[in-house]
Amino acid sequence: MNRILYLFVLVCFTFGYSKTIYGEYTYTYGDDETLTTAKQKCQTLAKRDAVEKFATYITSETVIRNYQTESDEIIANTEAMITDVKTVEERIDKSNTTIYYKVSAEVDEEKILAVYNERERIRLEKIEAERKLQADKLEAERKAEAARIEAERKAQELKLKAEKEALEAKLKHEKEMASIEQETEKLKLSREINEKDRRFWKTQKWIALGAFAGSAALGTYFNFQGSSNYDDYKSATTTASADDLYDKAESNYLYRDVTFSVSVLPLGYFFYAWYKESQY
Secondary structure (H helix, E strand, O other): HHHHHHHHHHHHHHOOOEEEEEEEEEEOOOOOHHHHHHHHHHHHHHHHHHHHHHHHHHHHHHHHHOOOOHHHHHHHHHHHHOOOEEEEEEEEEOOOOOOEEEEEEEEEEHHHHHHHHHHHHHHHHHHHOOOOOOOOHHHHHHHHHHHHHHHHHHHHHHHHHHHHHHHHHHHHHHHHHHHHHHHHHHHHHHHHHHHHHHHHHHHHHHHHHHHHHHHHHHHHHHHHHHHHHHHHHHHHOOOOHHHHHHHHHHHHHHHHHHHHHHHHHHHHHHHHHHHHHOOO
């Protein structure tokens, strides 16, 4: 009982920020297709319709318009994040060889928008860094020119003093070069450490993606098993077999929901690792 309550709380927390989307599709199948294959194709196309509708909606958001993001990219990101796909309505017209499906799914709108917010943040930081670098370069050039003019003026006033200053400048330059070499070595070491960290997060990213794909595939398997049990239940000839098939279908659907819910965790870790990798 405690385990079921824990799973219920986990599901509620996972979908607390989800948005329900809907899609529908009518599919006409040919004589060379089985009814099961045609139903799977129709469900897939209905899910695609839901994703495309959501992509059309989210494109109207200001944050997306600013990036001029391609619709295909939004659809791809949405398809990777949808969970809890359910059949809302099913109609099969065998006389006209048509199948109609209406499905619903859950998608985290805030997480999708966060991807594009992060891109904008990185872009602005890059612009600011380039601006600062250019400003520092101009300031260094100005100071260098001023130093050269001052040196020439002093050289004209007193040759001996100029020679003395030249010697001091040479010693200072040698000291600065030694300091630069030390800083270069420190920077090289720092880059090596950063590269090691970047490779670590890159590995973590793909591990998380693999875990997500595995859990999502398992959820899809349970969904298929549940649908198959439910179809067998509807065609059962005895009450005992019908009850058994119905219980199996419900059990598979429960496993499907839990698996899809759990798959959000590695997906979230995937984006976290992706973000950490981009910092190096």
